[in-house]
Amino acid sequence: MSGVFLVGHGGFEKLEYRHDIPVPKPGPGEVLIRVAAAGVNNTDINTRIGWYSKGVTSGTESGGTQGFVSAQDADASWSGVPMSFPRVQGADCCGRIVSVGDDVNPERIGERVIVRNMLRSYVDYRPFECWTFGSECDGAFAQYAKAPSRETYKVECDWSDVELASIPCAYSTAEALLHRADVRKGEHVIITGASGGVGSAAIQLAKRRGAFVSAVAGRDKAKQLLALGADQVLTRGESILGTLDKNSVDAAIDVAAGPGFRELLDVLKKGGRYAVAGAIAGPIVELDVRSLYLKDLTFFGCTFQDDVIFENLVSYIERGEIRPLVVKTYPLQDIVEAQMDFLSKKATGKLVLVIPQ
Template identity: 55%
Template sequence: MNKLPKKMSGVLLTGHGGLEKLEYRTDLPVPIPENDEVLIKVGASAVNNTDINTRVGWYSKCVKEQTDAGAVDSFQTINEDDASWSGIPVKFPRIQGADCCGEIVAVGEQVSPDRIGERVLVRTLQQTVMTPAEYSCITYGSECDGGFSQYTKVLATEAFPIQSFLSDAELASFPCSYSTAENMIDRANVKANDTVLITGASGGVGSAAVQLVKRRHAEVIAICSENKKEQLYKLGADKVIQRGLNLLNSLGKNSVDVVIDLVAGKQWPELPELLRRGGRYTVAGAIAGPIVELDIRTLYLKDLSFFGCTYQSRAVFENLIRYIERSELQPLVAKQYSLLEIKSAQQDFMAKNFVGKLILLPSQ
């Protein structure tokens, strides 16, 4: 630690609220790794829905609207006791950032010094000694400090070595979105020749899902805005439907095997109708609104399976590392920003005028 600086730049989230709760600082202490931790010099991070959802308190059951309704100025009423994804109050100030690519520059006493110099990706959903039970985990950048800083520390077991010619910015586009998508695909047991409908297909998780479904040799039907259709076809989508069109008219009832949903909202009741008997629905987001209407008869009479997907087994991230190292996935970096520009980056993220990921680069 002697050669490392004592202070660093980073962004503090000072409480639930609007963009004013993001505070860029240059006097934050560089973390000191505990016995089983490593210190990482951050090369790049990225903007994710979970960062914004946490900032505005969207996870609170008091909130019924879509994320964007409060993403700039926050929501008028939230319950801070359940305003995080885990239902446990966030400890402020917090350094967010669910994605991180970087280099290990120091290690704790129980970690081999041979790891210094490793290029790593940090696993977003982590199972720690504090969360040993199945389906219990923490999110990097929520229950612990994340990647929106020059340096960050994590458990050594959650820093995964990566061998790749991709840039830090390109690698930082993978952890949160692609592990979320791969987990959904794995839980729904997507197989070759399945027909898979992906909502919100131009976003970080959606565009990741297009690629990850195609690598399993299944058919992809993607939903996105009209101006993003060509980009989705280039990613491998077999059919692209314009967002907002009636899906039952476009596809017909009982036409898909799997739905990968990131949107929910008013159009949600069409999704169970689209599924064939024995179909699988998997969800890891509700950007168009969390409250939906379900005719329970459709669920049981069609023998549908529903999967809510947050917890990820370690194997999900291990597989993701292998896919990246074998160059099976295309990084989708839409734009890069300095960490000082985080408010502009989040505003652009909420405008949704891009495909893939918005990357944040720390000040050096």
């Protein structure tokens, strides 16, 4: 089959579009999916460049093209376990089931599905353990992919394959952040990286919960984010204290970290909640521990996802409560162009790869 092999940590040269990749065979409890589309995500790029290694202390963009010399293969995956190469990446998958393994109802063949990107089947559903689709196992950057049947969800809606493929990673990350921070109706939420896939998803999902949303993004993205549902847009790189008062925000939903971290704690109310699932602006931050304990703040690191997260997303889709924002598509063989555009941060919303049929 045709697909993209990641052959090691590093620059774009580590991505090889090939036509001789073996078609995977579903084992017991698994399904084989004819992939139609796959989204582009930070996690795929971060894995390629080795950004998760503790030897890297800067944001993704500085190594997005060529990788990081300081990255160590031993801890360069999100899980801290060395990667196996070659690997078919791709955390987002939309397609149709074409065959099933033992113990799977053959009536599932033909279903249009999406795959939960944080897989628990392969770790026996142990708490706070999971595999990422496209990291610890092969993912969606190929014509076929296999996945656990119980983590492969049929979705009935009028969305296109491309729209469905934009959901798994970004929207589950955003929903998990809001879920862990327990965002409720009437609360004030600040969302960083708001023009990206996770950030734009978080805007929609926070508004679905009835929250007031302050979105942080580039000045040129304001109109689009307001149309998406944000109540106000704060310009990235400028002090948020110029717009928000200290102790005025109930929850911070952060995927940026970096230099803006300190002010997020300043604007949180006493008893406020800070939830983080990314550090695109830089993983090393300055924390005055007094802000943490004197304001009785609660911090949530959000990688693991409870089962209800993905189940809820499917229900939101089928009830028409959310709608993805896909801004551009690419044929799979143009994955380098897609990742370059992703790293440029010029687009608002999701970039999606279309898989050859």
